[in-house]
Amino acid sequence: MKVKELQKNLSALDPESEVLCYSEDEMFQGEDRIFAVFTISSVGQSEATRCRLDDEAPYLKFGKGDASQKLTILEITSDD
Numbered sequence: 090m091k092v093k094e095l096q097k098n099l100s101a102l103d104p105e106s107e108v109l110c111y112s113e114d115e116m117f118q119g120e121d122r123i124f125a126v127f128t129i130s131s132v133g134q135s136e137a138t139r140c141r142l143d144d145e146a147p148y149l150k151f152g153k154g155d156a157s158q159k160l161t162i163l164e165i166t167s168d169d
Contacts, residue, residue, distance in 0.1 A: 092161050110165050127165035135162050 099108075110127040117125035137149040138157045149160070 110163075125167060127167050129163050130166045131164040133162055133164075134159055136160075137162075 108129055110129065111124050112127070113124045135149075135151055136153045136157050137151045137160050138154050139160075140148050140150055142148050150157075
């Protein structure tokens with residue numbers, strides 16, 4: 090999702106409402122839950138290269154490089 094798409098979607102919502110993220114990714118599931126909830130702890134931009142680890146998990150290599158690009162980063166935490 091691009092910043093402009095996120096801004097458009099958020100602009101249609103109550104600006105005083107709390108923003109939460111959740112994921113149904115299997116790595117966050119347990120016997121008693123099918124999703125995990127996160128809160129946004131910071132928003133910023135960083136130069137990074139998008140890649141995949143050996144296990145195919147998505148990953149970022151921070152810093153300038155031949156394949157890097159400026160990315161908007163939402164840092165999230167499960168500790169509210």
